[in-house]
Each structure stands twice: as C-alpha cells, then as structure tokens.
C-alpha cells in the first residue's frame with residue numbers, strides 16, 4: 001500500500017463523518033418546537049447547522065430561537081444527530097451529559113451546563129464552531 005499519511009487521515013475523517021447518524025436529510029422539513037421558551041424569544045426560530053470550525057463537519061441540527069447570538073445549545077432544541085438529540089429524554093443533570101464533540105475530528109465544541117431557566121444545554125466554546133442556516137427548514 002503506497003498511501004501517504006495525509007491521505008489516510010482524510011479517508012478516516014470521511015469514514016467518521018459517514019458514520020454519524022443524521023436522521024434529517026437535505027430538503028426535509030421539521031416541525032419547530034413552539035413552547036414557552038419559543039414564545040419568550042420573539043416567536044421566531046430558524047433551523048441551523050452547527051458546524052466544526054476545525055474540519056467543517058456538521059455537528060448538530062439545531063433550532064435557534066430568537067434573533068440574538070447563540071451562546072448555548074439547549075438539549076430540547078437539538079434535532080440531530082441521534083447521539084445528541086436523544087439526551088433530552090435520557091439525562092436529568094449536567095453530570096450525566098457528555099461533552100459536545102465533533103464526531104468527525106473529535107474537537108470539543110461545548111460543555112454541559114444548566115441554564116438559570118433550568119434547561120440543560122451545551123455551553124459553546126468560542127472559536128470552535130460556526131453556523132449556517134440549514135437546508136432543512138423549520139415549519
């Protein structure tokens with residue numbers, strides 16, 4: 001095998017990205033959550049792809065409520081992938097939460113936190129992520 005180390009790295013990253021289980025595909029529409037938190041945040045929401053600044057892989061499909069800057073990702077607004085969207089049903093405290101990591105390059109994107117409203121969330125690390133408006137629209 002005459003593969004360079006660099007080639008193997010790219011191949012491994014591609015395999016890791018493919019292994020991430022995203023349920024919602026491009027062009028899908030999802031029903032956005034309109035609870036009291038939505039109503040207290042200008043009653044507007046968009047679906048965002050939270051992406052890893054290190055490798056550009058998609059980390060989360062996320063419902064961003066309101067117009068302000070994003071500082072944390074609440075568990076009950078994570079739609080994808082299943083490994084993170086399932087947490088809202090399975091964890092009761094921040095001690096039970098994993099770190100938010102890019103599943104492609106393993107970079108840490110966020111840390112467990114409990115917001116003053118009593119909502120579990122990932123506090124995002126500045127400079128580790130960016131967002132794009134998702135091609136999956138909220139209705």
Ligand SMILES: [Zn+2]
Pocket residue numbers: 052053054055056057102103104105106107
């Ligand atoms: Zn990454």
